[in-house]
Amino acid sequence: MTATSENRNEAQMIASILAGGNTHEFHDLIQPYERSVYSMALSMLQNEADAEDAAQEAFLKAFRNLEKFRGEAKFSTWLISITLNEARSRLRRKKTAKTESLDELQEGGHVSPALLRDWREIPSEALERQEVRLLLQDAIGDLPLIYREVFVLRDMEDLSVNQSAEALGISVAAAKVRLHRARLMLQKRLAPQLKQVMPKRRWFPWF
Amino acid sequence: MVLECKHVWEHISGYLDGTLDAAVLEDVQKHLEHCEICSAILDSTRNILILTADERVFELPLGFSERLHARLEAEMRGPRGTGEEIGEEGDS
Numbered sequence: 445m446t447a448t449s450e451n452r453n454e455a456q457m458i459a460s461i462l463a464g465g466n467t468h469e470f471h472d473l474i475q476p477y478e479r480s481v482y483s484m485a486l487s488m489l490q491n492e493a494d495a496e497d498a499a500q501e502a503f504l505k506a507f508r509n510l511e512k513f514r515g516e517a518k519f520s521t522w523l524i525s526i527t528l529n530e531a532r533s534r535l536r537r538k539k540t541a542k543t544e545s546l547d548e549l550q551e552g553g554h555v556s557p558a559l560l561r562d563w564r565e566i567p568s569e570a571l572e573r574q575e576v577r578l579l580l581q582d583a584i585g586d587l588p589l590i591y592r593e594v595f596v597l598r599d600m601e602d603l604s605v606n607q608s609a610e611a612l613g614i615s616v617a618a619a620k621v622r623l624h625r626a627r628l629m630l631q632k633r634l635a636p637q638l639k640q641v642m643p644k645r646r647w648f649p650w651f
Numbered sequence: 652m653v654l655e656c657k658h659v660w661e662h663i664s665g666y667l668d669g670t671l672d673a674a675v676l677e678d679v680q681k682h683l684e685h686c687e688i689c690s691a692i693l694d695s696t697r698n699i700l701i702l703t704a705d706e707r708v709f710e711l712p713l714g715f716s717e718r719l720h721a722r723l724e725a726e727m728r729g730p731r732g733t734g735e736e737i738g739e740e741g742d743s
């Protein structure tokens with residue numbers, strides 16, 4: 445979500461919206477981020493209806509609070525933190541987060557990868573197959589929240605580590621550690637599953 | 652310095668992100684050259700990152716954008732808090 449946004453003059457759009465009259469520019473302002481905001485909400489809430497509602501709410505809050513955006517952060521980072529807060533407060537309300545505190549206690553724990561000698565190929569048409577898509581969604585959804593958040597921001601939405609840390613309100617070092625654990629957890633779970641699901645002949649070698 | 656596998660695993664993210672110190676990178680690369688297990692772990696991790704970065708993993712529901720912008724329109728036009736649009740702006 446970085447490349448397109450940097451080519452637009454977001455500061456100018458925001459100023460124009462705030463000056464009044466041009467509220468419609470808000471539609472254009474948020475357009476590149478619709479998918480990211482929704483993905484973030486869905487990865488956290490794991491329910492399409494809740495995710496859509498939370499995403500809409502996040503955009504409305506961004507609109508209502510636009511004058512509070514100072515421009516020190518990137519607009520996208522600001523928007524993502526609003527989304528995070530929205531999703532987190534919904535999780536708290538639903539009390540589905542009650543197991544997460546246990547996960548967080550294990551933050552210092554060691555993650556070891558899946559040891560597979562021959563999972564080197566990438567499933568070429570993987571996402572054409574609903575089954576693989578669901579495997580990925582489930583695996584991401586089952587990551588403890590603190591790992592899921594940073595993984596979605598950095599590896600799915602392509603924020604930098606610094607931006608991810610900023611959106612999450614954690615240090616860059618903590619973001620790096622969590623990201624690493626998230627990746628290894630996914631490797632451990634997904635590599636054996638994908639190996640099973642994808643018939644080998646349909647894979648392309650990586651190199 | 653000769654690295655054990657489990658130490659190489661700690662550097663997989665740094666390796667993929669290209670953020671390892673030159674000295675560590677060299678050790679890791681040396682290890683990867685002869686260790687099939689670690690290179691398979693590296694490749695599978697990289698492949699999973701490629702798969703999950705695919706936009707289709709979390710696809711926008713049909714009509715998402717339309718519903719969002721309709722709700723924003725209502726917010727922009729209507730008075731805050733009520734969710735209702737009362738009256739016209741007066742032109743026409």
Ligand SMILES: [Zn+2]
Nearest residue numbers: 656686688689
């Ligand atoms: Zn090894």
